[in-house]
Amino acid sequence: MRFxxxxxxxxxxxxxxxxxxxxILSLIKEAINPGQIGTEIYEKYYVKEARKIKPFTFSVHFKxxxxxxxxxxxxxxxxxxNLFFSASDSVFLIYVYNGLVQLKKDYPLFPGLKAKxxxxxxxxxxxxxxxxxxxxxxxxxxxxxxxxxxxxxxYITADxxxxxxxxYHSVKSMCKALLDGTPELKKNDFAxxxxxxxxVRINHYQxxxxxxxxxxxxxxxxxxxxxxxxxxxxxxxxYDAGIGAKRSQGFGMLDVL
Numbered sequence: 001m002r003f004x005x006x007x008x009x010x011x012x013x014x015x016x017x018x019x020x021x022x023x024i025l026s027l028i029k030e031a032i033n034p035g036q037i038g039t040e041i042y043e044k045y046y047v048k049e050a051r052k053i054k055p056f057t058f059s060v061h062f063k064x065x066x067x068x069x070x071x072x073x074x075x076x077x078x079x080x081x082n083l084f085f086s087a088s089d090s091v092f093l094i095y096v097y098n099g100l101v102q103l104k105k106d107y108p109l110f111p112g113l114k115a116k117x118x119x120x121x122x123x124x125x126x127x128x129x130x131x132x133x134x135x136x137x138x139x140x141x142x143x144x145x146x147x148x149x150x151x152x153x154x155y156i157t158a159d160x161x162x163x164x165x166x167x168y169h170s171v172k173s174m175c176k177a178l179l180d181g182t183p184e185l186k187k188n189d190f191a192x193x194x195x196x197x198x199x200v201r202i203n204h205y206q207x208x209x210x211x212x213x214x215x216x217x218x219x220x221x222x223x224x225x226x227x228x229x230x231x232x233x234x235x236x237x238x239y240d241a242g243i244g245a246k247r248s249q250g251f252g253m254l255d256v257l
Contacts (some may be wrong), residue, residue, distance in 0.1 A: 001086065001123075002084065004083065005119070008116045010114050012112060016074050017072060018073065018202075019203050020110070024083060028056075028058065031096050041091065054241075055241050056093070056248055057085075059250060059253040060250065061081065062076055063076065063077040064077065088178055088237055097122075127236070128239065131230060134225065134226070135256060135257060137253070141254075142245040156220075157222045168185075168190045171185060174237065174241065175234055179233060182233065189230060196225045200220070200221045204218075204219050204249075238254060242254065
C-alpha cells in the first residue's frame with residue numbers, strides 16, 4: 001500500500017540539507033510517536049526491536065535551483081515537496097497516514113523551514129500475479145557489500161559483478177523478516193537485470209541517529225530501470241516495502257513500468 005502527500009514549506013530561505021532524507025524519516029517517526037497516535041507501532045519498530053527490518057520505504061520529490069545550490073545545501077525553486085510513502089504493513093501505513101493528518105501545522109522539518117501537511121493521494125493497490133516485472137527507481141537503490149564473514153564493507157553499484165548476488169541476499173533477508181510462513185527465497189528463483197542504470201553519489205550520515213555535527217559520508221547508489229524475476233509475493237513485497245539497504249531511510253523505492 002502507498003500514498004503521497006504534498007508538504008508545504010514556510011521560512012525565510014528555501015534551502016534544505018543534501019541529507020534531507022534524515023529529516024523526512026524524523027517526520028515519519030513523529031507521525032507515529034507516543035505523543036501523537038502510534039504508541040504501539042512506535043514501540044514495536046523503534047524501541048523494543050529497534051534493529052528490526054522495517055516494513056516501509058519512501059521517496060521525496062522537489063524542484064531545485066542548481067545554480068543557487070551549494071555543497072551540503074539544496075536551494076528549492078518552490079515552497080513545497082512531495083512525499084511518497086509505501087509499506088507492506090497496512091497497519092503501519094495507516095498509523096503514518098493518520099499521524100501526518102494530525103501533525104501540527106508548523107512542524108520544524110528543516111532548519112529555518114516549517115512544514116504544513118497538504119493534500120493526500122491514496123494510490124490504488126497494485127497486485128502482482130506473474131513472476132517477473134520491470135521497475136523504475138523512485139529513490140536510489142543501495143546494496144551492501146560484505147566480506148566472507150558477512151561483515152559490511154560499504155556499498156556496491158550495478159556495474160560490479162557481485163551486485164546481483166548481494167541484492168539477492170538482501171531480498172532474502174527481507175523476505176525472512178516480513179513474509180511470515182513463506183519458504184526461504186532460493187537463489188534460482190531470483191534474478192535482477194538492469195535495463196538502464198546510473199551511479200548516484202549521495203551525501204548521507206553514517207548513523208541515522210547521529211547528532212547534527214556528526215561526520216557525513218558519500219555513498220554510492222544506483223538508479224534506473226531494473227527487471228526483477230521472483231515469486232509474485234516477493235515482487236509484491238519489493239513493491240510495497242522497497243529493495244536493498246536503508247529502505248526506511250529513503251532508499252530503494254520502486255514503481256512499476
